[in-house]
Amino acid sequence: MNTPLRRVALAVMGMIVLLLANATYIQVVNADTYRTDPRNRRVLLDEYSRQRGEIIAGGLPVASSAETSGQLRFLRRYLDGPMYAPVTGYYSLRYGAGGMENAMDSVLNGSDGRLFVRRLSDLVTGREPSGGSVELTINPAVQRVAYDQLTRRGYTGAVVAIKPSTGEILAMASTPSYDPNQLSSHDGAQQESAWNADTSAQRGAPLTNRAVAAIYPPGSTFKLVVTAAALEAGKATPQSPLTAAAALQLENTTTLLHNFADQPCGPGATVTLKTALVRSCNAAFAELAATVGEADLRKQAQLLGIGQQDLAIPTPVTPSTLGAIPDVAALEQSGIGQRDVALSPLQNAMIAATIANGGVRMKPQLVRNILAPDLSVLDRTGPEQVGVAMSRVTADQIRDLMVAAENSYRNDGKINGVSIAAKTGTAEHGADPKNTPPHGWYVAFAPAGNPQVAIAVLVENGGDRNLEATGGSLAAPIGRAVIGAALQGAR
Amino acid sequence: MVTAVPTTDAGAQPGSAPPTKRSLELVMLAFAAIVVTTALVLVELNQPQGVTRSVLYDGAAYLALFGAAHVAVRRFAPYADPLILPCVALLNGLGLVMIHRLDLADAASAASVGDRVPAGNLPHQIAWTTFGLALFVGVLALVRDHRMLARYGYTCGLVGLAALALPGLLPSAVSEVNGAKIWLRLGGLTIQPGEFAKILIMIFVAAFLVTKRDLFTTAGRKVLGMELPRARDLAPLLAAWGISLGVLVLEKDLGTSLMFFGIVLVLIYVATERAAWMVIGLIFFLGGATVSDMIFKHVQQRVTAWIDPFSDYDGAGYQMAQSLFGLGTGGVFGTGLGAGRPDLVPEAHTDFITAAIGEELGFVGLAAVLLTYLLVVMRGMRTALTVRDTFGKLLAAGLAFAIGLEVFIVVGGVTKLIPLTGLTAPFLAYGGSSLLANYILVALLLRISHAARSPAASSPPRKPVAPLAEARTEMVQRP
Numbered sequence: 001m002n003t004p005l006r007r008v009a010l011a012v013m014g015m016i017v018l019l020l021a022n023a024t025y026i027q028v029v030n031a032d033t034y035r036t037d038p039r040n041r042r043v044l045l046d047e048y049s050r051q052r053g054e055i056i057a058g059g060l061p062v063a064s065s066a067e068t069s070g071q072l073r074f075l076r077r078y079l080d081g082p083m084y085a086p087v088t089g090y091y092s093l094r095y096g097a098g099g100m101e102n103a104m105d106s107v108l109n110g111s112d113g114r115l116f117v118r119r120l121s122d123l124v125t126g127r128e129p130s131g132g133s134v135e136l137t138i139n140p141a142v143q144r145v146a147y148d149q150l151t152r153r154g155y156t157g158a159v160v161a162i163k164p165s166t167g168e169i170l171a172m173a174s175t176p177s178y179d180p181n182q183l184s185s186h187d188g189a190q191q192e193s194a195w196n197a198d199t200s201a202q203r204g205a206p207l208t209n210r211a212v213a214a215i216y217p218p219g220s221t222f223k224l225v226v227t228a229a230a231l232e233a234g235k236a237t238p239q240s241p242l243t244a245a246a247a248l249q250l251e252n253t254t255t256l257l258h259n260f261a262d263q264p265c266g267p268g269a270t271v272t273l274k275t276a277l278v279r280s281c282n283a284a285f286a287e288l289a290a291t292v293g294e295a296d297l298r299k300q301a302q303l304l305g306i307g308q309q310d311l312a313i314p315t316p317v318t319p320s321t322l323g324a325i326p327d328v329a330a331l332e333q334s335g336i337g338q339r340d341v342a343l344s345p346l347q348n349a350m351i352a353a354t355i356a357n358g359g360v361r362m363k364p365q366l367v368r369n370i371l372a373p374d375l376s377v378l379d380r381t382g383p384e385q386v387g388v389a390m391s392r393v394t395a396d397q398i399r400d401l402m403v404a405a406e407n408s409y410r411n412d413g414k415i416n417g418v419s420i421a422a423k424t425g426t427a428e429h430g431a432d433p434k435n436t437p438p439h440g441w442y443v444a445f446a447p448a449g450n451p452q453v454a455i456a457v458l459v460e461n462g463g464d465r466n467l468e469a470t471g472g473s474l475a476a477p478i479g480r481a482v483i484g485a486a487l488q489g490a491r
Numbered sequence: 492m493v494t495a496v497p498t499t500d501a502g503a504q505p506g507s508a509p510p511t512k513r514s515l516e517l518v519m520l521a522f523a524a525i526v527v528t529t530a531l532v533l534v535e536l537n538q539p540q541g542v543t544r545s546v547l548y549d550g551a552a553y554l555a556l557f558g559a560a561h562v563a564v565r566r567f568a569p570y571a572d573p574l575i576l577p578c579v580a581l582l583n584g585l586g587l588v589m590i591h592r593l594d595l596a597d598a599a600s601a602a603s604v605g606d607r608v609p610a611g612n613l614p615h616q617i618a619w620t621t622f623g624l625a626l627f628v629g630v631l632a633l634v635r636d637h638r639m640l641a642r643y644g645y646t647c648g649l650v651g652l653a654a655l656a657l658p659g660l661l662p663s664a665v666s667e668v669n670g671a672k673i674w675l676r677l678g679g680l681t682i683q684p685g686e687f688a689k690i691l692i693m694i695f696v697a698a699f700l701v702t703k704r705d706l707f708t709t710a711g712r713k714v715l716g717m718e719l720p721r722a723r724d725l726a727p728l729l730a731a732w733g734i735s736l737g738v739l740v741l742e743k744d745l746g747t748s749l750m751f752f753g754i755v756l757v758l759i760y761v762a763t764e765r766a767a768w769m770v771i772g773l774i775f776f777l778g779g780a781t782v783s784d785m786i787f788k789h790v791q792q793r794v795t796a797w798i799d800p801f802s803d804y805d806g807a808g809y810q811m812a813q814s815l816f817g818l819g820t821g822g823v824f825g826t827g828l829g830a831g832r833p834d835l836v837p838e839a840h841t842d843f844i845t846a847a848i849g850e851e852l853g854f855v856g857l858a859a860v861l862l863t864y865l866l867v868v869m870r871g872m873r874t875a876l877t878v879r880d881t882f883g884k885l886l887a888a889g890l891a892f893a894i895g896l897e898v899f900i901v902v903g904g905v906t907k908l909i910p911l912t913g914l915t916a917p918f919l920a921y922g923g924s925s926l927l928a929n930y931i932l933v934a935l936l937l938r939i940s941h942a943a944r945s946p947a948a949s950s951p952p953r954k955p956v957a958p959l960a961e962a963r964t965e966m967v968q969r970p
Binding site for chain 1: 804815818819820854857858865868872875884885888898908
């Protein structure tokens, strides 16, 4: 009986070895996967025991941690929560972190390499460890106007304001917004009900940052890209003749592409490119897009940042796209910013900023400085030039066209003594585009001679004007108000 | 009757009796007390209120409790294996520290949301430990020779089967807790009769196999170079298989079912020395497992949650996922006792206590616990190897293997090696029935090991040895 006994003993040994091997796999080989899983609340719980750094905008701590007497030592609090929510993001025990709280987490929780020396000295001196702070490029006055303008009329939409020379984001608003204070509450039930409300589609998914995380058909604002492509490729000048017809039959189809309200673009057979842009004639630009060709259009779009997959500010930005352009008919439709073309408001603001900056594209930045817990500067972001998207001549030509366009628009909220360069857009969308309220766009920069701010405004689904809505009526007044606030600060 | 022979009066030839090694046991128990007290200090250090002097009293009380058990072993089974009790003490102590640690976490989270602070599980577990050790002493005192158990083989078998089947047949109101019908609720007390049935059935199977051993070794046909037993001899194995399936169906308890079948199979294998039984048993097992997975919903759920716990993260896979997060966060060296969040795993104090240990003591701590278990099993197997009588061999092998198999099923379940079954880690986990039954198990193992190592048992009753010259002649019976 001893032989089987020895074998059973060996088998038990084998079982224990199997357990040890499996434990090695989980606790050593795969440990990091489990440790860093966003659903693993341990790391977050650990973080709650340290003072998390602040998020600062214009000297104001818009996100900060306050000590409590509860089991979770620190409570994250947000100043003007809904206004800054697209910028700060949220920090929730149950739902993890989002936005800047997530993107700059390593700095805020103190684990970032740049805080290494600080951590070491904490250890030696017994000082309580705390995270570093993030100073934003946001200008609180501009941010407030942007947010107020959107919420005043109950619009769903987004505003982005960029300083063209540096790429600094001065304002980034998205509505409907949410209060991150609810999500960072230490009351689980409150977190849950807030989360459910903030992710609810019926309420417009407030957690979605429409400025960077959503893409929309750009409509007529895309004509700036087509114009840039045509001018850069030498295939047109501002004076080039384009069709003045009220509609264009798409190549190889019987489908007609109409101008707005089916109006002819001018009295004659042709109009200049300049007139076509000012009047935003669809037939003319469909024709121009076909003249430019897919290759040159794509090249120009890419130079302006459309299609960039890894843009982060440092919150990740959803890539904008031209979509597939299988034939000339598709190219003609894409030329007026419809079909599968889709841009994020940030992308559209970046296009305006690039034109404003003489064709030099700057990387959009939301973080100005990384600060140590004692608020000394650890790292400065600094302006970063991405590339030259178009020549200065082209940029100036487009600027002049945009100034002419702005001057032709209705006089809603224009600022005395400030010359604005702008383009509106009214983009159809949905399964039944003619009966769905359109998205209204307004991209602009000012002052035209010495641009201090470039903006993009998007108002979803006709705002409060239903089918009658246009970019000029919905988005332009908001844009001008934001420009006004930005210029006030700049002066 | 075996009588205890203390080393000090070793009879006619001083030094001829092997050492009892009781002092080694005492030293190892003191070592276990130091480890456990240190663990308790670490837990307290990581709490806001810090260490209080009560830790020392706790350590002393622990040592006194197991010191008493040691004295009982000295008195009733002086030749017993010196490592089993300290290992068990270490595991039990570590379990108490971990349960205390989880109580603290529960109290803290209740306080943070303003709820009433729960009473905690520690006082119960301490009471059960004390009661378990009393039972341990009682068994050692009462069962002076393990062979007497063989005489009650059939009684044990009957009572064991009844105990195993009882919760399955009683109405759910009395027997069901968390979906498993393995309980008996008597007033305020809930007991798991299956834990005790495990031991009773082992005694029965061992006794049965001793008397019917020849039956199983009769060769049947030879297939692929392996001698198959005759079909009719398969009946006992088939019965065991049927009973474990019955447990699975009626009581929805995967763990007990697996344990029962595994132990019976190994005992048959050891008794018959024929690998064919193992092969047949495994085929039965695989067949039963496949069919159960196809038919029973509660088995399917366990299997799905095992294959990918993250596919139903908020549902069936939640507990498993939390366990993996805890183990992963612990990593190699763990977060430190009292510094992790093992309370995030549901049922951390019972089924998932090894996950709590893996989180706070890391892979290193978990490995140490597993090796401590392995040591207990190996000492038990050694006992089975050295004891002379067949019944003792079988019973010791069964008892030792039961611990090994249970550890494999529990820890394998918690670490996603095999599907989760709902057994608890012996001595570590919270639970009165398991603790009491396992102390009985250890007492029996020590009793057999005493028989194996004591000089009185290892040689036939010694006659007074006279000088050869004075030897008398013997009369030999005529044929």
